[in-house]
Amino acid sequence: MRNEPFGTRLRAIMDARGPLCVGIDPHQHLLDQWGLPDTAEGLASFTYGVVDALADRVGVFKPQSAFFERFGSAGVAVLEQATIRLREAGALVIIDAKRGDIGTTMAGYASAYLAEKGPLACDALTVSPYLGFGSLQPAIDEARAAGAGLFVLALTSNPEGPQFQSARTVDGPTVAGAVLDGLRSLNDADGSSFGSFGAVVGATISRTDEDLDIRGPLLAPGLGAQGGTAEALRAVFGEVAARNVVPSSSREILGAGPNAAGLQEAADRANDAYRTALGY
């Protein structure tokens, strides 16, 4: 399933199915809206409803681990199953767990999510660099070995993000700039024009002075429910980075369910808007 590096596979599926990433965030209020109980069974019906409706027409999915962990092992089992089903349908899965730790602990997370035979094997994992970019090395090594990818938090969509991300490091660049520099170096070292090491850059940030040309993907959450728009994407990411953007939307799409046709229409509409905005 991972016969090529993540970046290569991501480029191909975005070109084929459009850039949209559907976030699977089964919030309690969405379960309620879909007429489902707030239980592991409700979570399973919701998640598999999204999978059945969209797995073969959307290229990228980003299940939010928190909403599965909420139900303990029964919820995590749904995340495992959904990931398997989505990947069998040819879609790529980014598990959004924002992991980040030191040394052998980071290696533990990497073997769970990134190793080919890991129990939660997906295509890419969101990770947090706030223990130092170098603390991610075990995940970087595992991703390279397994043909998987990473998305490292850089300029997040939440209003609290700049408190740390805009602060200067001892070497001079901002924290976000240091993360982007680190990712650019990894992708350059792999000799790829679209590498496997991506940054998370919220669609809600205004135009930034940071260099977003990391030769890799830019995951852009914050669309729809958090106020980011397709039109604003071009302004945030500019010409150079536009084709590298993976626009991610959760509640905006999920709110169109439980009807499969409603979900499909919402996903197609969003994909068309992002294609136009990003110059496809």
Ligand SMILES: O=C(O)c1cc(=O)[nH]c(=O)n1[C@@H]1O[C@H](COP(=O)(O)O)[C@@H](O)[C@H]1O
């Ligand atoms: O890493 C993420 O995906 C992420 C980073 C970020 O800066 N902002 C952000 O909202 N997210 C995630 O993206 C999803 C946004 O969901 P919606 O606002 O419903 O589209 C949630 O799962 C967030 O955890």
